[in-house]
Amino acid sequence: MAGSVFFALRIVVSVVGGFDSGSADELDGTEGAFKLLSLNSITSFMAMFGWVGLACVYQFKLSLLISVGIAVIFGFLAMYVTTLLFRLAAKLKSGGATFNIKESIGQNGEIYIRIPPAGVGRIRLSINEVKYEFDAVSENGDAIDSFEKAAVTRVIDSHTLAVRPIVKKER
Numbered sequence: 153m154a155g156s157v158f159f160a161l162r163i164v165v166s167v168v169g170g171f172d173s174g175s176a177d178e179l180d181g182t183e184g185a186f187k188l189l190s191l192n193s194i195t196s197f198m199a200m201f202g203w204v205g206l207a208c209v210y211q212f213k214l215s216l217l218i219s220v221g222i223a224v225i226f227g228f229l230a231m232y233v234t235t236l237l238f239r240l241a242a243k244l245k246s247g248g249a250t251f252n253i254k255e256s257i258g259q260n261g262e263i264y265i266r267i268p269p270a271g272v273g274r275i276r277l278s279i280n281e282v283k284y285e286f287d288a289v290s291e292n293g294d295a296i297d298s299f300e301k302a303a304v305t306r307v308i309d310s311h312t313l314a315v316r317p318i319v320k321k322e323r
Contacts, residue, residue: 155198162195192238193231201227255279256304256313263288267296275302275315287312
């Protein structure tokens with residue numbers, strides 16, 4: 153029962169915010185072995201141990217020693233499954249999550265919001281099959297209309313790119 157209360161408190165605090173459950177360590181994948189002793193796996197052990205132990209004593213009328221033994225087995229099984237699930241979740245990590253704005257240099261995109269002379273507009277880019285939008289300024293200070301193609305020439309700051317229009321070749 154205490155394990156379930158602890159589990160419920162962790163869920164509430166995680167939803168409200170301001171609590172690091174330790175799952176980032178489990179997801180980083182830098183260690184080859186499973187991290188069996190994480191906050192998540194200990195919580196699952198406590199919850200499963202408590203409920204299985206209560207079920208063995210009160211529902212199945214087993215002795216206290218046998219109930220504790222079965223509860224420990226199921227608790228460790230819950231720890232293992234929890235760790236395995238976090239391990240599998242780590243494989244779902246997308247390359248888009250590790251994007252560096254410098255990767256946009258040399259990329260072609262489309263002006264999403266017109267760039268006025270010496271002003272700021274927006275550009276839409278597709279990098280590594282992930283779509284991004286950034287503030288954009290014209291490299292030479294000229295206006296660039298919406299829906300025109302443009303190439304990124306440099307990074308100005310963490311959310312602004314300098315671009316130049318891509319000149320269409322006449323046939």
